[in-house]
Amino acid sequence: MCLHCNYQELLTSVNLEATESRLRVLEVVGNNSFPMSAGDIYKTLERNSTINRVTVYRILDLLVGSGIVERLSTGGRSAYYGLAPNNFHKPHPHFYCKQCGQMDCLNPDSLTVKVESLSKTFPGRIDKVEVRLDGICKNCLKQN
Amino acid sequence: MCLHCNYQELLTSVNLEATESRLRVLEVVGNNSFPMSAGDIYKTLERNSTINRVTVYRILDLLVGSGIVERLSTGGRSAYYGLAPNNFHKPHPHFYCKQCGQMDCLNPDSLTVKVESLSKTFPGRIDKVEVRLDGICKNCLKQN
DNA sequence: ATCGAATATGCAATATTGTTGCATTAAAAA
DNA sequence: TTTTTAATGCAACAATATTGCATATTCGAT
Numbered sequence: 596m597c598l599h600c601n602y603q604e605l606l607t608s609v610n611l612e613a614t615e616s617r618l619r620v621l622e623v624v625g626n627n628s629f630p631m632s633a634g635d636i637y638k639t640l641e642r643n644s645t646i647n648r649v650t651v652y653r654i655l656d657l658l659v660g661s662g663i664v665e666r667l668s669t670g671g672r673s674a675y676y677g678l679a680p681n682n683f684h685k686p687h688p689h690f691y692c693k694q695c696g697q698m699d700c701l702n703p704d705s706l707t708v709k710v711e712s713l714s715k716t717f718p719g720r721i722d723k724v725e726v727r728l729d730g731i732c733k734n735c736l737k738q739n
Numbered sequence: 740m741c742l743h744c745n746y747q748e749l750l751t752s753v754n755l756e757a758t759e760s761r762l763r764v765l766e767v768v769g770n771n772s773f774p775m776s777a778g779d780i781y782k783t784l785e786r787n788s789t790i791n792r793v794t795v796y797r798i799l800d801l802l803v804g805s806g807i808v809e810r811l812s813t814g815g816r817s818a819y820y821g822l823a824p825n826n827f828h829k830p831h832p833h834f835y836c837k838q839c840g841q842m843d844c845l846n847p848d849s850l851t852v853k854v855e856s857l858s859k860t861f862p863g864r865i866d867k868v869e870v871r872l873d874g875i876c877k878n879c880l881k882q883n
Numbered sequence: 884a885t886c887g888a889a890t891a892t893g894c895a896a897t898a899t900t901g902t903t904g905c906a907t908t909a910a911a912a913a
Numbered sequence: 914t915t916t917t918t919a920a921t922g923c924a925a926c927a928a929t930a931t932t933g934c935a936t937a938t939t940c941g942a943t
Contacts, residue, residue, distance in 0.1 A: 612939075614891065634929075647893045652930065654891095668812035668871070672901075673929060690863065705857040708870060713849040718877040719834065725871045726852060727812070733862035756910080758920065778900075791922045796901065798920095816930075817900060 600625055600678070609661040616646055620654045621664070630667050630677035630689065630698045670729040671696055686724070692732035701728070744769055744822070753805040760790055764798045765808070774811050774821035774833065774842045814873040815840055830868070836876035845872070 602621045606613040623639050624631070631639075637651045655676055658664035665679040670691045675698050680686040685703040692698075706726055714721050731739075746765045750757040767783050768775070775783075781795045799820055802808035809823040814835045819842050824830040829847040836842070850870055858865050875883075 612890080614939085616892070632929090649894080649931080650892050656931095666814075668814060670810075670812060670867075670869075690861070690865075692863065693866070701857065706852050706854055706868075708850050708852055710850055710872070713845065713872075717834070717872075719836065720875045720880055721834075721872050722837075722874040723814075723872065724850075725814075725869075725873065727869045727871075728854070728857075728861075728865050729867045729869065730863050730865040736864060756919080758910085760921070776900090793902080793923080794921055800902095 600683075605663055609663055611657065611661060616650055617654050617657075619643075619646065620651060621658060624655075624658070624664055624676050625678050627677075629700060630665075630675035632673045632675055632696075634673065636676065667698070668725060668727065669696070669698060670727070688726035688728060690728045690730065690732070692735055693729055694731050694735040697732055697734075699732070744827075749807055753807055755801065755805060760794055761798050761801070763787075763790065764795060765802065768799075768802070768808055768820050769822050771821075773844060774809075774819035776817045776819050776840075778817065780820065811842070812869060812871065813840070813842060814871070832870035832872060834872045834874065834876070836879055837873055838875050838879040841876055841878075843876070 602618055602625060603613045606617055606621065611617060619640055620636060623636050633652055633655055636655070637646070637648050640646045640651065655664065655666070659666045659676070659679075663679055665677050667675045667677060667689060669675055670693050677700070678684060687703040688701045688706045690699045690701055706728075708724055708726055710721070710724055746762055746769060747757045750761055750765065755761060763784055764780060767780050777796055777799055780799070781790070781792050784790045784795065799808065799810075803810045803820070803823075807823055808820050811819045811821060811833060813819055814837050821844070822828060831847040832845045832850045834843045834845055850872075852868060852870055854865070854868055
């Protein structure tokens with residue numbers, strides 16, 4: 596849950612119309628404490644009122660493109676989405692459970708990555724650093 | 740290219756029969772200096788002699804399961820495969836070009852991740868840490 | 884407020900990547 | 914050599930994501 600965000604403002608701040616669908620998608624992404632897949636976002640939205648699956652994908656692309664949502668790779672087949680890092684929300688690593696697919700956010704300081712030296716000499720453009728731990732979460736460990 | 744590896748031995752060392760298909764897959768993975776997708780591995784193999792796409796997927800699963808090949812997530816839709824870290828081959832971060840899909844291996848020391856403190860307190864089981872930089876590679880930068 | 888242009892959404896079809904079940908072939912063990 | 918086990922091939926399927934085009938909504942100008 597992002598207490599600092601007014602989603603309407605967040606959208607207009609990146610020159611996106613704050614349509615109902617966009618607000619709905621952004622609220623689901625933002626009000627969750629962990630990243631989730633497009634499919635889960637869609638299912639969550641459909642519980643309240645109808646929306647097209649393709650619209651969800653397109654809005655997610657749009658939000659990722661505008662930088663307010665972050666697309667995360669997983670150890671599985673689908674991408675997960677969460678609010679992108681910002682002033683109130685530092686970049687942080689994630690933990691992905693291979694068994695249940697749950698993704699958790701880890702403490703920003705729990706893992707440190709020093710990228711400065713590399714980015715000085717690397718010949719390409721670096722847009723993003725992703726640090727992900729894969730394994731089995733507490734709950735799934737219990738069940739086995 | 741892994742100069743230290745005899746692929747036949749590598750397979751038998753993990754109790755896998757060194758069948759021709761497995762050797763072929765492992766050679767493609769091992770003789771490449773960068774990780775590649777299952778599809779690319781399949782295409783590469785088919786240039787020489789026939790092999791089934793499903794067989795490639797199954798062999799890759801097997802090799803990943805036995806720990807001699809590593810499955811890497813990308814900023815794109817498909818997983819990439821490379822030789823798993825071992826004594827001659829330290830774990831290292833990767834760079835993924837969002838435009839052309841090329842993945843490069845970075846110097847093991849170019850990015851440091853300190854995971855010890857976290858793994859002491861983390862309630863789940865951590866099997867793997869993946870560090871990936873996403874961006875645009877040198878070549879693609881030139882072309883635009 | 885109304886009209887026209889631009890943008891957003893919905894729907895159907897399709898693409899990409901990966902998986903499953905079962906038949907066939909090859910290899911290992913007896 | 915025969916029997917048993919394991920590997921591969923083939924076809925169908927599944928999950929995830931994307932595209933093209935039709936429809937609906939919103940915005941801006943009048």
